[in-house]
Amino acid sequence: MADNPLKPYLEYLSLERGMSPRTVEAYGRDVTGFLETAVAFGVLGAPADRSQWNKLDGQRGIIRGHLAILRREDRRLTTLDRHLAGIRSFYRYLEATGQVASVPANLTAGKGGREKRLPRDLNLEMATRLMELPDVTCERGRRDRALLEMIYGLGLRLAEVVGLDLGDLDFDTGRVKVLGKGNRERMMPLAGCAERALRDYLEQRLEPSVWQDLADGIIRGPYRSQPVFEGRRGSRIARRTVQSRVEKYATELAGLAGVSPHTLRHSFATHLLDGGAGIRVVQELLGHRHLSTTQIYTHLSRGKLREGFTAAHPRAKRKPGDK
Helix, strand or coil, X not given: CCCCCCHHHHHHHHHHCCCCHHHHHHHHHHHXXXXXXXXXXXXXXXXXXXXXXXXXXXXXXXXXXXXXXXXXXCCCHHHHHHHHHHHHHHHHHHHHCCCCCCCCCCCCCCCCCCCXXXXXXXXXXXXXXXXXXXXXXXHHHHHHHHHHHHHHHHCCCHHHHHCCEHHHEECCCCEEEEECHHHCEEEEECCHHHHHHHHHHHHHHCCHHHHHHHHHCCCCXXXXXXXXXXCHHXXXXXXXXXXXXXXXXXXXXXXXXXXXXXXXXXXXXHHHHHCCCCHHHHHHHHCCCCHHHHHHHCCCCHHHHHHHHHHHCCCCCCCCCCC
């Protein structure tokens, strides 16, 4: 198999920029599409010819043309934004390696700027009822209950909950180590319903001696790298399995469609804010690098904003007779 011409760029994303494997893969696909457009426009002779990439210098028209092609395919603005981010990142790599003079600036994915699609969330009552649906009299039900509680109770991403190992758990201090995007680690509190559900699941699943070591915080050797959540035949649970289990319980609860693990993560953040947690605290718990990301994912309803404003501001209260 021929060497991937984008390999140096992909290594740059992974090693220099610290991006996750999924992001690196997505950027690789996006840049491949952009290079194919450059060939179609006659700027490059072949996308795989790295010696020609210097011809991309100053080619803002090619970038606009590529985005126009994607818009005609009815791609979402969020998808176009990701493509544009990948192209900018590629230009940064070309600039760093001396193949172009600068990175094109002031380019947007479409009219009106970025489309900020706010994730949906479950209200507190619905989230509580969802947690209680799995049948904890069987092993799969105990596993599902622990999965739901960990995602909603700690606000974990799908990849984060799937990637948990036994060695990441510390029941003795009530903490769990989570590996987030860009291989950034964060310590999360493990307590309450999430801890109880996890204890119930693992105590029944693991051999008594292994469970006792885990509970005492002294688990050693190969057991540390065993997955917390298992799927078929003892292997690590698949992402699609987690998604399907969440969908199943949401449908069973109230015929809800479109509920995903991310819905539970967003509900976690929204309920924290509604309960009075500061946005900086929520940012740390979600593992967001930038506060602006947290602000998108943890919106407050207009009603709650109005209630908070009316209750807190001395000149916001209506007088008798005001309309």
